[in-house]
Amino acid sequence: MPKWFNPAILACGVLFAVSPFVIANAPYESTMGLVQKVFYYHMPSAWVFLTASVVCGIASARFLATGNARHDRTALAAAEMAVLFGLLTLVTGPLWARKAWGQWWIWDARITSSLVGWMIAWAYLILRQYGGPGSEKLAAGLALFGMANVPFIYVSVTYWRTIHPATTVVPKLPFSMGFPLMFCLASFYFLMFLLMKLRVRVAEQQARLDAIYLSMDEEA
Amino acid sequence: MRITGRTSVVRPLFRVIAVAVLVVSGFSRTMAGPTPLLAQEQPKQQEVFTPIDQLPPQEQLPAAPLLVGAYAFVLLMLFGYLFIVSRRLTVIQQEVDRLDRDTKRT
Numbered sequence: 001m002p003k004w005f006n007p008a009i010l011a012c013g014v015l016f017a018v019s020p021f022v023i024a025n026a027p028y029e030s031t032m033g034l035v036q037k038v039f040y041y042h043m044p045s046a047w048v049f050l051t052a053s054v055v056c057g058i059a060s061a062r063f064l065a066t067g068n069a070r071h072d073r074t075a076l077a078a079a080e081m082a083v084l085f086g087l088l089t090l091v092t093g094p095l096w097a098r099k100a101w102g103q104w105w106i107w108d109a110r111i112t113s114s115l116v117g118w119m120i121a122w123a124y125l126i127l128r129q130y131g132g133p134g135s136e137k138l139a140a141g142l143a144l145f146g147m148a149n150v151p152f153i154y155v156s157v158t159y160w161r162t163i164h165p166a167t168t169v170v171p172k173l174p175f176s177m178g179f180p181l182m183f184c185l186a187s188f189y190f191l192m193f194l195l196m197k198l199r200v201r202v203a204e205q206q207a208r209l210d211a212i213y214l215s216m217d218e219e220a
Numbered sequence: 221m222r223i224t225g226r227t228s229v230v231r232p233l234f235r236v237i238a239v240a241v242l243v244v245s246g247f248s249r250t251m252a253g254p255t256p257l258l259a260q261e262q263p264k265q266q267e268v269f270t271p272i273d274q275l276p277p278q279e280q281l282p283a284a285p286l287l288v289g290a291y292a293f294v295l296l297m298l299f300g301y302l303f304i305v306s307r308r309l310t311v312i313q314q315e316v317d318r319l320d321r322d323t324k325r326t
Contacts, residue, residue: 001309009302013299016295016298020291033283034283034284034287035283035286035287037287038286038287038290038291041290041291041294042290045294084297084298084301087297088293088294088297088298091290091293092290092293092294095286095287095289095290095293096286096290098281098286099281099283099286191298195301195302195305198302198305198306198309199305201309202305202308202309202312205309205312205313205316206312208316209312209315209316209319212316212319212320212323213319216319216323
């Protein structure tokens with residue numbers, strides 16, 4: 001890994017260690033009170049989940065177009081990010097909803113389409129793991145559907161009736177609530193970037209290892 | 221005998237204390253707001269005491285465990301994943317180095 005990687009991970013750890021204190025200074029929301037503070041981790045997780053799905057789709061499209069394995073490795077790393085951050089979104093959401101709405105889960109458009117997006121990312125990884133030779137191209141096709149689902153997730157609260165907060169909430173946040181959100185968002189995106197870098201490196205080394213074993217088999 | 225020094229210190233001191241008392245009492249009245257009159261709206265008279273366990277379920281739920289649970293889950297998953305991937309990289313890197321060394325020897 002590059003020399004800057006370990007200090008960067010440390011800096012990211014500091015950001016995450018500081019974030020609860022930044023969030024604690026944010027005012028309580030008037031109707032939901034304390035539990036609304038789940039928002040400061042839930043929304044960045046959701047944004048990173050959607051971003052990772054888009055990155056996975058773009059990298060897959062480039063892989064299908066060029067056949068370059070570098071894009072395939074990026075897509076694989078992004079799919080893992082989508083599964084990880086999607087899981088965080090789908091777990092923190094119900095913990096918030098249980099108090100705010102009185103229910104763990106509601107089958108509305110936003111939550112259901114998010115679940116579908118998460119399952120597509122899972123399907124991508126399962127296909128890569130168990131699909132055998134050539135599965136990377138099938139998985140790349142699946143990633144395109146995962147990316148196509150992202151705009152539906154985003155606009156679902158606007159076009160379908162739901163009790164999920166609207167997309168207008170974030171632009172209208174006062175500074176006292178907006179600053180902690182932006183702080184957490186920056187921390188989550190920074191961590192996503194570092195984890196992607198690490199995961200791509202693992203994939204590169206794995207490819208190198210496979211190539212060495214293949215050459216040894218050919219020699220034998 | 222007349223003590224001039226005593227009167228010159230005590231009188232201004234009394235004045236300062238008196239002014240301070242007036243200011244503080246005025247400030248506290250301002251902070252307390254206007255005195256409620258009988259004609260003004262009073263809080264609704266409570267006719268029955270409701271135990272907290274008879275409130276709707278979501279109002280009985282404490283928020284703190286849900287909040288702490290959400291944050292703990294996020295942090296555990298993120299740094300757990302980081303640890304697992306770092307370990308995986310170390311293992312693969314070691315294997316690549318070992319194979320590189322073996323192929324150079326042969």
